[in-house]
Amino acid sequence: MNTTTSQTPEPEGPARPPIRLIQNEATTEIPVHLLFRDEPDPRPVPLGPAVVGSRQGTGEQPRFRRPEPAKPRPIAEVDPALVEQPGRVLPGVAGVAAGTCGAVGCVATSWWAGVLPPLVVEALRLPVYGGAGLGPAQWAAYTGAVALGMFGFGGLARGRTGQAWVLDMFGRYRGTVRRTGLLWVNPLLLRRRVDVRLRHWRSEPMPAADGNGVALRVVALVVWRVRDTARATLGVEDHETYLRECVEAALARIPVEAPGSGRGSVEATGEALTRRVARDAGAIGLEVFAVQPVRVEYAPEVAAAMHRRRIAALDAQHRASVLTSVVDSVEDTVTRLTMRGLVELDDYERKALVKDLTVAFCAGRGEQTP
Known part of the structure; x- marks a missing residue:
């Protein structure tokens, strides 16, 4: 008689919490496959409405500030009380x-x-x-x-x-x-x-740029005079230096087209420069009549790059013309030989003849070219 003995499982005690490595700190479990994933997960991520958390203790939602419009640049001003008046003599x-x-x-x-x-x-x-x-x-x-x-x-x-x-x-x-x-x-x-006489000033080459941002060097001719002696003398440390810096700032802001570009006229550029310099220099009692660019040239680094580019283009054009003339000469020679029946050539012999004639003509052209 088989006797089956049933073993009663021992009652398990309460589950023990995992031991923390760092006391008083909570840790979060991260799946291992997320740490070593190289490719993006092909499964789409469900998008839900964004929830903005409330401030602790108040229940008030955070307020977002709207971007304020940019304020216009203030115009330079001198003391309004500083105005020219006749002196007692x-x-x-x-x-x-x-x-x-x-x-x-x-x-x-x-x-x-x-x-x-x-x-x-x-x-x-x-x-x-x-x-x-x-x-x-x-x-x-x-x-x-x-x-x-x-x-x-x-x-x-x-x-x-x-x-x-x-x-x-x-x-x-x-x-x-x-x-x-x-x-x-x-x-x-x-x-x-x-x-206080009418004066003209020819500047040194100043940095500028055209409409595409290419660096230029511009020499400007400025016609001006002192209108308010009090502001020109006492309102600024040196009115001539201030005028020079106004011209330099205007050239940095207004694009100046290089001669021959065809995108703008020198007169339009001069009018724009005159208006801006007259507005900036009028605050210190200077009257500007004209600011005209008298010489516009590319910056040295840009001029060197353009010179190399032009030389390369001329060289490529020369090579193309030489190659065209050589091909025409070879074609004419082969056509004459075959049309007159002087030679009978198959495809292989024709290719060899064309190759030899091309090499000979190119060598002859190279010797003729200085």
């Missing part, structure tokens, strides 16, 4: 008179003190006087006479046509003098001479 006669009075005062004080030489007394026909000596009154008279003479003669100036003076006292603008002739200007004022 006197005719030169006033300065001459004041200086003469100072000189006469010095002579009179010397005669009064008795220190005037006898020869000067006789030359001036002054009465003989023993003199009161050099006392406080005499020194005060000397001081006043010398100050009057220096103040009168020191303020004399000559105004020229096409020139102006910008007057400045202790850092404050005091006016502009455009008058000509002999004038008297306060000697305490700082005078800066400014050329």
Whole structure:
């Protein structure tokens, strides 16, 4: 009798959690086949609506800012109060008179003190006087006479046509003098001479580019003058340097077409350059009448590349013409030989003859070419 013994399975205890290698850190299992996958998964990935998570603790959805429109570039401005105004001057006669009075005062004080030489007394026909000596009154008279003479003669100036003076006292603008002739200007004022004539400036080769971005070198002729002397002198450190930089910036922004390109005219480019430079330079009191490119050439590196390209094109054209003439000569020779019955050639012999004639003609052409 077979007896079957049934074994009762032992009750299993509660499942133990996996042991973490790093304490207090949660790990995520990643399938191995995803780590070593080289090719993209051919199975389509279902796309679902994007969910934007809410902020912790508030439940408020994040707000997206719309892009703000770009603000226009501000135009350079100078202090609005800095405007040219006429300076206060006197005719030169006033300065001459004041200086003469100072000189006469010095002579009179010397005669009064008795220190005037006898020869000067006789030359001036002054009465003989023993003199009161050099006392406080005499020194005060000397001081006043010398100050009057220096103040009168020191303020004399000559105004020229096409020139102006910008007057400045202790850092404050005091006016502009455009008058000509002999004038008297306060000697305490700082005078800066400014050329207000119509001037032209020929620039050095400046970097530019054409419509395709090819580098160029442009020499520009600028016709300009100083319209507001106060802004041109006090509104910027050096108005001539500022004008040069305005021209260089305009050439960097406006495409200049090379001569012979056929894509634009020099007149249109000059008008565009004139408008931009006049707008930028007008803020400091400069009046620009014309900015014309007088010489446009390719940059050295571009010119070298174009020269090599042109030489290669000419060489290829020459080779093509030589090859065409050689082929025509070979064809004419073979045709004449076969038409007149001088030779009877099969395909192999014809190919060999064409090959030999081609080599001979090309060698002859090569010897003729210098």
